Amino acid sequence: MPTDTDHYESSVRERRAETVAEFKSHKAGPLQRVQHALHVTPALVPLIVLLVSIIVFGLLLGSRFFSPFALTLILQQVQIVGIVAAAQSLVILTAGIDLSVGAIMVLSSVVMGQFTFRYGIPAPVAVACGLAVGTACGFVNGWLVSVMRLPPFIVTLGSWQIFLATNYLYSANETIRAQEIEAAAPILQLFGAKFQIGGAVFTVGVVFMIALIVVLGWTLRQTAWGRHVYAVGDDAEAAQLSGVNVKRTLISVYMLSGLICAFAGWALIGRIGSVSPTSGYDANIESITAVVIGGISLFGGRGSIMGSLFGALIVGVFSLGLRLLGADAQWTYFFIGVLIIAAVAVDQWIRKVSA
Amino acid sequence: MSIEQKREPILKGRNLVKRYGKVVALDHCDFDLYPGEILAVIGDNGAGKSTLIKALSGAVIPDEGEVYLEGKQVHFHSPNDARHAGIETVYQTLAMSPALSITDNMFMGRELRKPGFRGKWLRQLDRAGMEKFARDKLNDLGLMTIQNINQAVETLSGGQRQGVAVARAAAFGSKVIILDEPTAALGVKESRRVLELILDVKSRGIPIILISHNMPHVFELADRVHVHRLGQRLCVIDPKNHSMSDAVAFMTGAKEPETEFEAA
Numbered sequence: 001m002p003t004d005t006d007h008y009e010s011s012v013r014e015r016r017a018e019t020v021a022e023f024k025s026h027k028a029g030p031l032q033r034v035q036h037a038l039h040v041t042p043a044l045v046p047l048i049v050l051l052v053s054i055i056v057f058g059l060l061l062g063s064r065f066f067s068p069f070a071l072t073l074i075l076q077q078v079q080i081v082g083i084v085a086a087a088q089s090l091v092i093l094t095a096g097i098d099l100s101v102g103a104i105m106v107l108s109s110v111v112m113g114q115f116t117f118r119y120g121i122p123a124p125v126a127v128a129c130g131l132a133v134g135t136a137c138g139f140v141n142g143w144l145v146s147v148m149r150l151p152p153f154i155v156t157l158g159s160w161q162i163f164l165a166t167n168y169l170y171s172a173n174e175t176i177r178a179q180e181i182e183a184a185a186p187i188l189q190l191f192g193a194k195f196q197i198g199g200a201v202f203t204v205g206v207v208f209m210i211a212l213i214v215v216l217g218w219t220l221r222q223t224a225w226g227r228h229v230y231a232v233g234d235d236a237e238a239a240q241l242s243g244v245n246v247k248r249t250l251i252s253v254y255m256l257s258g259l260i261c262a263f264a265g266w267a268l269i270g271r272i273g274s275v276s277p278t279s280g281y282d283a284n285i286e287s288i289t290a291v292v293i294g295g296i297s298l299f300g301g302r303g304s305i306m307g308s309l310f311g312a313l314i315v316g317v318f319s320l321g322l323r324l325l326g327a328d329a330q331w332t333y334f335f336i337g338v339l340i341i342a343a344v345a346v347d348q349w350i351r352k353v354s355a
Numbered sequence: 356m357s358i359e360q361k362r363e364p365i366l367k368g369r370n371l372v373k374r375y376g377k378v379v380a381l382d383h384c385d386f387d388l389y390p391g392e393i394l395a396v397i398g399d400n401g402a403g404k405s406t407l408i409k410a411l412s413g414a415v416i417p418d419e420g421e422v423y424l425e426g427k428q429v430h431f432h433s434p435n436d437a438r439h440a441g442i443e444t445v446y447q448t449l450a451m452s453p454a455l456s457i458t459d460n461m462f463m464g465r466e467l468r469k470p471g472f473r474g475k476w477l478r479q480l481d482r483a484g485m486e487k488f489a490r491d492k493l494n495d496l497g498l499m500t501i502q503n504i505n506q507a508v509e510t511l512s513g514g515q516r517q518g519v520a521v522a523r524a525a526a527f528g529s530k531v532i533i534l535d536e537p538t539a540a541l542g543v544k545e546s547r548r549v550l551e552l553i554l555d556v557k558s559r560g561i562p563i564i565l566i567s568h569n570m571p572h573v574f575e576l577a578d579r580v581h582v583h584r585l586g587q588r589l590c591v592i593d594p595k596n597h598s599m600s601d602a603v604a605f606m607t608g609a610k611e612p613e614t615e616f617e618a619a
């Protein structure tokens with residue numbers, strides 16, 4: 001191999017005479033700088049979209065929209081989706097997807113209600129059971145994905161049906177009415193409790209959603225587990241080779257996702273007052289929408305959980321804003337569809353930084 | 356060499372077999388690494404070199420055969436097991452998470468936590484400590500022109516990435532360091548730095564397994580050369596007694612070695 005030998009000879013002659021070439025990054029254009037900033041802070045796009053849409057609707061609608069009451073109303077309307085989107089974000093960060101989030105949520109809420117009213121179990125214990133059921137559902141998903149190595153889409157497509165059917169069979173399609181709950185087990189409606197600060201109205205569920213996102217965001221950034229979640233989503237094989245326990249990380253993510261969905265189920269009781277096996281059926285699509293608009297890559301390993309909250313809020317702002325404008329509700333879906341496609345296009349563009 | 360032979364190998368493989376379906380990547384392969392030496396492993400593409408070192412480092416669990424570390428049989432179930440035992444590997448694919456930072460990658464799977472309550476109970480990472488360590492190690496290597504230690508690995512050039520991977524192995528390896536083509540993507544000067552690093556590691560008394568297709572590098576550094584062919588160890592040669600063309604002839608099957616231990 002003459003070329004190798006040539007290189008070798010010349011490199012021996014040079015040895016350490018020269019310092020290693022310095023690469024000063026040439027002056028980046030404004031577009032590249034934007035691309036770089038987004039690469040580092042992926043939640044920036046949804047944040048800007050959120051702020052701009054609030055301003056635009058505020059200008060169009062004035063104080064009908066731009067008031068503490070209306071803005072906190074949006075928070076209340078997105079609380080369930082926001083909590084479920086947090087669970088969905090974790091799974092999507094590992095390059096998975098969880099179609100069963102809505103089913104886990106409803107099943108958990110039904111367990112909380114039925115355990116209290118059918119078996120007379122003290123409500124706090126029933127709530128704990130509901131949270132355990134949600135976690136167990138997540139474990140089943142996680143085990144099938146990590147140990148059996150089945151694709152997450154297929155696993156959760158199946159478990160979605162299974163959990164939902166279980167929910168209907170177990171509850172016998174029976175709704176527990178709000179008045180009954182209020183009288184016998186108000187703790188089930190805890191997340192619906194309201195308090196006011198000025199004109200702003202908050203619920204426990206809203207506070208929980210925000211606290212959850214903040215805690216998860218911190219955990220993902222500041223702990224080894226969080227780094228492992230990103231590494232697994234980025235390149236599972238590389239993560240395994242560099243010492244991450246990929247199976248354990250995946251199972252923990254799906255279990256945590258199940259637990260969060262169970263909390264969403266609890267919050268759902270607070271929001272609608274009753275326990276209904278038919279509620280929250282579209283939580284999976286709404287949560288995926290929030291995550292995608294929030295700039296988390298469906299290919300895994302990229303994005304921040306804060307983005308999903310912004311994504312959920314963007315949807316909330318559009319729904320309320322367009323409704324107040326008197327527009328047909330279909331316009332909301334129309335714009336959400338545009339935002340989803342735009343978000344994916346931006347994600348692709350950001351990834352080009354690496355090239 | 357007779358002294359070498361009486362010494363117990365620090366890392367030893369016997370009868371290693373690994374099949375991928377019909378492909379036999381390792382066919383009853385033996386392997387010996389002696390303390391303090393640089394052992395080069397050479398062989399054609401697909402000869403099974405990477406599979407061999409993966410079987411030694413826990414990344415692949417061999418179908419048959421045994422691995423011994425310091426005379427004791429070991430059963431590595433994951434790369435982490437091998438790392439805990441002091442074997443550090445730079446894989447051919449580098450095994451890095453492109454979207455994560457240099458620091459994150461260097462400490463993947465062995466993160467440092469903050470002292471006190473925040474580390475113990477909140478399990479918070481000691482970012483400052485890890486960043487300082489990573490920066491020092493990259494400076495030691497002298498092959499880094501990296502401005503920001505928190506830059507994502509995917510924004511590095513191929514050679515810089517390889518440098519980070521080598522620095523990671525050199526920083527943490529305590530018993531054996533395995534390098535699977537560590538200079539493949541590097542320029543001439545950067546390769547030179549890696550070769551110097553290898554010698555530096557050797558001077559710390561840590562033995563190195565170096566897989567390389569670059570014969571001048573192999574013959575410059577190696578104490579012994581393991582020639583791999585068709586999933587087996589064909590022979591081990593002493594680079595002082597053989598020429599590069601001999602080695603290439605063995606490797607490609609153009610010439611048969613007289614005994615397995617030509618070097619002995």
Ligand SMILES: Nc1ncnc2c1ncn2[C@@H]1O[C@H](COP(=O)(O)OP(=O)(O)OP(=O)(O)O)[C@@H](O)[C@H]1O
Nearest residue numbers: 375378380398399400401402403404405406407447
């Ligand atoms: N994960 C795998 N699945 C199937 N076959 C594999 C796998 N890994 C390796 N092989 C096969 O095993 C054989 C040995 O591969 P290996 O990567 O060990 O070769 P190598 O000597 O490292 O080659 P190179 O010099 O190209 O890196 C090849 O025929 C390869 O196709």
Ligand SMILES: [Mg+2]
Nearest residue numbers: 404405406447
């Ligand atoms: Mg190889």
